[in-house]
Amino acid sequence: MSLITTRPEAGTARPYAFPAVRRVTAHGGTVIAAHLPGQFLASAVLLLDASAAREPAGREGTATVLAKSLEEGTRKRDSTAYALALEGLGAELSPSVDWDTFRVGVSAPAPRLAGAVRLAAEAARTPKLDPADVERVRDDEVTALRMDWAQPGPRADAALRADLFAADGRYGRPLHGDPASVAAVTVDDVAAFHERWMLRPGVLLVAGDLDGLDLAELAEAAFADTTGQALDLEAPLGLAVPAAPHVILVDRPGSVQSTLRIGHRAPERVTPDYVPMTLAATVLGGAFTSRLNHLIREVKGYTYGIRGSYAMTRRAGRFEVAAGVQTAVTGPAIRDTLGEIRRTQQDGVTEEELAVARSWRAGQLSVEMQTPGAITGALATLVVHELPDDYYETLRREYLEATVEQVSAAAGRHLAVDGLTLVVEGDGAAIRDELAEFGALTEATV
Amino acid sequence: MGRVTSPTAPVTETGYPWPIETTRLANGLRVVVSEDRTVPVVCVNLWYDVGSRHEPPGQTGFAHLFEHLMFEGSQHVRKTEHMRLVQGNGGSLNATTNPDRTNYFESMPSEHLELALWLEADRMGGLVPALTQETLDNQREVVKNERRQRYDNVPYGDAWLRLLPLLYPEGHPYHHATIGSMEDLNAAGLDTFKAFHQQYYAPNNCVLTVAGDASPAEVFALAEKYFGAIEEVPGIPTAPAGHLAGPATEPVRETVTAAVPAPRIYLSHRTYPFGTAGYDAVTVLATVLGSGRGSRLYQRLADGKRIAQPDYIGSYGVDLAHGPAPLIITATAKDGVDVETLEDGLAEVVQSLIDEPVTGDELDRAKALLTTSWWRQVSTVGGRADTLGRYTTQFGDPATAGSRLPAWLAVTADDVTEAAVRTLQKESRVTLTYLPETKA
Numbered sequence: 001m002s003l004i005t006t007r008p009e010a011g012t013a014r015p016y017a018f019p020a021v022r023r024v025t026a027h028g029g030t031v032i033a034a035h036l037p038g039q040f041l042a043s044a045v046l047l048l049d050a051s052a053a054r055e056p057a058g059r060e061g062t063a064t065v066l067a068k069s070l071e072e073g074t075r076k077r078d079s080t081a082y083a084l085a086l087e088g089l090g091a092e093l094s095p096s097v098d099w100d101t102f103r104v105g106v107s108a109p110a111p112r113l114a115g116a117v118r119l120a121a122e123a124a125r126t127p128k129l130d131p132a133d134v135e136r137v138r139d140d141e142v143t144a145l146r147m148d149w150a151q152p153g154p155r156a157d158a159a160l161r162a163d164l165f166a167a168d169g170r171y172g173r174p175l176h177g178d179p180a181s182v183a184a185v186t187v188d189d190v191a192a193f194h195e196r197w198m199l200r201p202g203v204l205l206v207a208g209d210l211d212g213l214d215l216a217e218l219a220e221a222a223f224a225d226t227t228g229q230a231l232d233l234e235a236p237l238g239l240a241v242p243a244a245p246h247v248i249l250v251d252r253p254g255s256v257q258s259t260l261r262i263g264h265r266a267p268e269r270v271t272p273d274y275v276p277m278t279l280a281a282t283v284l285g286g287a288f289t290s291r292l293n294h295l296i297r298e299v300k301g302y303t304y305g306i307r308g309s310y311a312m313t314r315r316a317g318r319f320e321v322a323a324g325v326q327t328a329v330t331g332p333a334i335r336d337t338l339g340e341i342r343r344t345q346q347d348g349v350t351e352e353e354l355a356v357a358r359s360w361r362a363g364q365l366s367v368e369m370q371t372p373g374a375i376t377g378a379l380a381t382l383v384v385h386e387l388p389d390d391y392y393e394t395l396r397r398e399y400l401e402a403t404v405e406q407v408s409a410a411a412g413r414h415l416a417v418d419g420l421t422l423v424v425e426g427d428g429a430a431i432r433d434e435l436a437e438f439g440a441l442t443e444a445t446v
Numbered sequence: 447m448g449r450v451t452s453p454t455a456p457v458t459e460t461g462y463p464w465p466i467e468t469t470r471l472a473n474g475l476r477v478v479v480s481e482d483r484t485v486p487v488v489c490v491n492l493w494y495d496v497g498s499r500h501e502p503p504g505q506t507g508f509a510h511l512f513e514h515l516m517f518e519g520s521q522h523v524r525k526t527e528h529m530r531l532v533q534g535n536g537g538s539l540n541a542t543t544n545p546d547r548t549n550y551f552e553s554m555p556s557e558h559l560e561l562a563l564w565l566e567a568d569r570m571g572g573l574v575p576a577l578t579q580e581t582l583d584n585q586r587e588v589v590k591n592e593r594r595q596r597y598d599n600v601p602y603g604d605a606w607l608r609l610l611p612l613l614y615p616e617g618h619p620y621h622h623a624t625i626g627s628m629e630d631l632n633a634a635g636l637d638t639f640k641a642f643h644q645q646y647y648a649p650n651n652c653v654l655t656v657a658g659d660a661s662p663a664e665v666f667a668l669a670e671k672y673f674g675a676i677e678e679v680p681g682i683p684t685a686p687a688g689h690l691a692g693p694a695t696e697p698v699r700e701t702v703t704a705a706v707p708a709p710r711i712y713l714s715h716r717t718y719p720f721g722t723a724g725y726d727a728v729t730v731l732a733t734v735l736g737s738g739r740g741s742r743l744y745q746r747l748a749d750g751k752r753i754a755q756p757d758y759i760g761s762y763g764v765d766l767a768h769g770p771a772p773l774i775i776t777a778t779a780k781d782g783v784d785v786e787t788l789e790d791g792l793a794e795v796v797q798s799l800i801d802e803p804v805t806g807d808e809l810d811r812a813k814a815l816l817t818t819s820w821w822r823q824v825s826t827v828g829g830r831a832d833t834l835g836r837y838t839t840q841f842g843d844p845a846t847a848g849s850r851l852p853a854w855l856a857v858t859a860d861d862v863t864e865a866a867v868r869t870l871q872k873e874s875r876v877t878l879t880y881l882p883e884t885k886a
Contacts, residue, residue, distance in 0.1 A: 002675050003571045005522050008560040010535065014486035014659070038484050040463075041821040071739060079749065083739035084807060090814030092738055108818055136752070143708070143781055144757045150601050150707040254705070257591070257599045288529040298526060301587030304595045324595045356534035363536010366487050367553045370826040 016366055018392040019207070019375060024215040029201030029223035032383065034375045035210040042110040042208025043372035044117045046124055046222055047380055049231050050102035050197035053170050053315065060170065061145075061177025062189045063102060065138045066198075067095035069190060070104070070123040072133040079133075082123065091116035093123060099175065099313040100384045102198065107373060110212045117204070118221040124198060125225065131187040138185050145179045152259040152324065155250050156425035159444040160261040163248060163421045164318055168237050171316050178446070200228040203383050207375035236268040236315050241419035245439035248421065250446060251428035258330040258426030260306075262337060263320035264419050269312035269385050275398045276410030277310055282357035283349045283407070284308045284340065284415075285321055289356060291340045292321065302326055302333045308341070310414070314384060319415065327427055331434035334424070338417060338438070345415035348408020357407075362399040365392055461820050461851030466834065466844050467662035469669075473678040474650025477669045478834050478844045479662040482827065488658040490562040491551040491831035492570075493839045495653075496646035498626070499545045499619030499685040499768060507589070507626015508634060510543040512642055514585040516550065517541070521572025525581065528565055535561060538828075545620050546768055547839060553828045556659035560668055566654070567672035570647055574640050582636055593625050601706040602880055609714050612698045612876045613772055619685045620769055648679035655835040655844070658827035688769025690716065693874035701879045708755070709785040710778040711792060712878040716770040717763065717869045721841055723853070727865035728763050728773055730857040733812035734804055735795070736761025736775060740811050742798060743777065747791050753783045754791070767840045773869065785879060799866035804859040813855050820851045 019034040055062045071093055073079040086093060091108040104124045106116040148154050158174045165172035173181065204222040206213065241264050252259075267273060278286075285292040285308020292306045306323035321341070325333040349357075369378055369392075382391055422438050424431065435441050467479050498509050519525035532539045532552050539552035552562050597603040607623045614620040654673070656665045693716055718724030736743045737760060748756040758778035764771055775796060779788045823829045837847040 003521060003568055004564060004672055007522070007531070008564050011557040011560065013555060013557040016486070036484075038482070039825060041818065041825050079739070080745060083744075084811060087738045087740040087811045088807070088814055090816075090818035092815070107822065109821055112814075140756055140780070143755055147601075147707050147755070147758065147778070150705075152599055255599060256594045287533045289526055289533060294526065297588055298584065301584045302591070304588060304592040324591070324599070326591055326594065356530055359536050360533040363555045364538065366485060366555060367536060367538050370485055370487065370828075371822070372825065 016393065016396050018378070018390070021389045022210065022215065024219045026216065026219035027201055027223035027226055029203065029219065029226060031204045031206060031215050031219045031222065032379050033206035033210055033213070033215055034379060036207055036372060036375065037209055037211070039209050039372060040109055041107055041372050042113040042206070042213060043105065043107040043376045044113060044120070044218065045103050045105040045205040045376045045380065046120060046202060047205055047383060048102045048124070048198055048202040049200065050193070051100050052097050052175050053099055054197055055170060055193070056189065057169060058181060059185050059189050060173045061141065061182035062185050062193050063097040064176045065134065065141055065182065065185050066190045066193055067097055067102070068141060069129060069134050069137045070095050070127045072137060073128040073130065074122045075126045075128055076122060082119070086116065086119045089116050093120060097176070099316065101380070103380070105376070110208050113208065113213060114217050114221060117218050121222050127194065129191055129194065134187045134190050138182060142179050142183045145176065145182055149179065152252060152255065152257065152425055155444070155446045156259050156261040156423045158446045159248050159250050160263055160320070160421055160423045163423070164263065164265050165316065167240070168316070171237060199226055200230065201226040205376040205379040205383070207372035207379070234315060236270065239265050239267065241265055241416045243419065245418060245420045245422060247435045247439045247441045248423045248444050249428055249432060249435060249441060250423060250425035250444045252425050253427055253429065255425070255427045256327055257324040258327055258424050258431060260323045260325060260334065260337070261320060261423040262420055263318050264416050264421060266310050266317040266319045266414055267312065268315060268317045271312070271317070273410045273414060274312070275395070276402055276407045277414050278361065279354060279357045279399065279402055279407045280344065280349060280411035280414070281309050281319070282361060283353045284344045287356055287360055291344065292337060295336055295340060296323065296325070296333055300333070300336065302329045306337070327430055330424065330426060330431045331437070334422065334438055341415055342417040344411050345417050346412070348411050349404060351404050354402070354404055354407055358399050358402060362396045365396050459852065460848035462824065462845070462848035464830065468844060469666050471649065471670060471674055473674065473676055475669065475673050476653045476838055477666060478653060478655040478838055479660065479665045480655070480657040480830055480834060481661055482657065483659055486556045486659050487553055487827055488556040488559045488656060488660050489551060489553040489827040489831040490559070490566060491549060491655045491657070491828070491835045492566055493653045493835035494548045494647060495651050495839050496548055497544055497546045498622065498624040499688065500646070500683070501622070504630055504633070505638070506622045506630045507624070508630070508638070508642060509548060510624050510626065511585060511589050511631060511634065512639060513541050513543045513548050514589060515577060515581060515639060516569050516573065518581045518585065519576045520569040521575050522568050523565060528569070531561060531565060537562070543624050545624055546766055549832060549835060551828060551832060553826070559656070559660050563668050563672045567676065570649065570652065570673065571676035573643050573647065577636065577640060579636050582634070582639060586631055586634065589631060590628060593628070597625060601704070602710055605712055605878060608700060608702070608878055609712060609772065609774070609876060612700060612878065613714055613716055614769070617686065618690070618769065619688050620766065645679065645682060648682060649673055649676050650678045651682050653835050653838040655831040655838070657831035657834065685768065690770055693869055693871065695873055697873060697875045697877070699877040699879070701881060703881045703883055706880045706882050708778050708882065709788065710758070710880045711776065711785065711789055713775040713792060713796065714876040714878070715773050715869050715874050717773050717865070718770055720765040720767040720771050724865060725763065725771060726853045727857050727861040728869065729816065730809070730812050730854060731799060731862045731865050732761045732763050732773055733815055734808050734862065735799060737812070737815055742795050743775070746795050747777060751791055753780055753788055754778060755780055785881060789877070789879070793872070796870055799870060800863070804862045809859055809862070816854050817851065
């Protein structure tokens, strides 16, 4: 047999274009819709300025309890009737809360989308919020959080966040609260949050074959009977990276892996360095061939996977490396991880590595943006960060044009190996002693 | 008649309205192309008809470990280069192994179609010369870490590993889990893997599917160019037969006390092979029973009696085609609810599918949810390529993919009841219970 020995050259690329975007305004709200010809499925997301950051202190998780209460019946119908009406259209409600927004999403075959949006808006705007239901949902959420926190990861995430954002109120607490803060949420907290933040029109994001969708009808469904003006944006929190690294142990007796969450604060999404930072993180820990994955997984075999990335919201940013490593190699895995972060910070990236990162990030804009759900997500980014409709074309060009000098400079500016917080969730008895070499050690109480 | 849809339901003549063209190379490689120019993306997908069901005793986990080795270089592709070339040209890639088969796929900007085909051909025809002991040792450690991360270090993480031997008798191809045992993985030698590749990674044991921004003529020509010289392998061994004469006749029960946060129960039954009318009825049944807030389980146990946690209740079939596929039903106790109460509640709801006919509304709801999930599955070129690869491998014809959604929509209430009567009797039930360790 003879295989073809030489790698083929690329063919001619078709020009990249984000789907055409249309807008319709009604009742103070805007529908932003992307046209995906030939798609049978359509998605819609009601995007509201009602993020977790708006929750009162000590009651973190209020928005999440509200999100889960939306389907416990509306002023029009009880929870069973609501479930049957919505699921009878083939749709399920997906309410979610993040640091910038509250989202209520539905997907359905295009001819059924308008009905699904009407029901989504009914739940978002006029939930019944019967006190007994809200209390039960809250109790269930406490139990669900305990279930979740029994897995490796959430406690380490909470410890890292508490350390990085200690002085920033809500941002120092977990996105969905913790079992104690959710237990403290009252019916009045939930009702007040709804009243205060969920009744403004907001934005409805739509993706699907628009030839079969009536945007005016969707706008009416989403925005009728809403009141209030859009809120002013608040300023970013700014940076605070400590001068020396320190280690936080989260004990998980008997754990066969150590869960690593290693990070520091970083600029917010608005930073002009967004593109070079993203590319630097891709070289360090984003792609499969990244420095971290190559060394820790492919060469050393310490882990099933390791990732490094920046997470950037409107008001806060952070750099983080996340991995689960075999308990016995916890120390060596951390040492190698720090070595790669230091090397990237000090020496930057190479053209060969950057070529992979550039093309991958640019290509992902088409490869990973095929579904209606992915496209509504992309539209949300435009709205939340006030970006223009041609942003993705610009972003693609900026990825492809970024130079080694720009990306290396961004790595130097936005990595801080000597200011890292190293959270290690694992079997304390087995790993405690070897953690001391990485900085002052404390134990978390989460 | 008998087809229940709501007035606004889209007309569903086929679940696969895109064109499909096929050819077969002289070496037996089947090539399937489904052109769609909407986005400049193309997916290349290969289904190899080898999975953990082919593994003999003492070699559990080999098919999956082998999948890892396929990313570590081949005759003309250096170690680590495969990933670098796919991601470095904008693509997304992965591979999965299950009891039935192993699939490899990459979605690429369409100008890199030829690169993807070259990479796949090189590891189909030229893996063995590049396979080294060092690579095997390294990937064995990665797989052991995968096992720790996904099964051993997670509460309830080993449920699937425990259910399989309870559901399928010793010697049945589904008796052991795909991830395999640490002991078998440790014993794996290089020569075994070389032989494994030579035996199963053959053009005549594979379906190559390309969906998206490419024409059939172009793909057929490239397939011939890159795969045409790879030789057919005669006499590929088949897996042990997966047929079982009817449901189990004795209930089986296992109770595990472990570091879990709440009592949880898994009930499971063997049903029918994926692709049969019986399994279509089971698919609808599973949706009526345990998918969404309108399902019987949610309505009666999460709402209703309020004995189960709402986020952790449901039922689903595992779509295996070479033997009766399992239906899995699970619920987790709310605080203060004992496990007996939960099990009684679960058993009562399962029994209701036998005693209490499914209503028109329940059937409508299930079919609407299945319709959405079908269109979601084929909303990407990657989802479409994998679907066509499956139907070609398992049923010999990619066009049969179009009949699944209509078949679900044709299931009647009587079909669901009959499936329940045949498969959900107490006598054939596997019950796996997790109990939290009592704190000292």
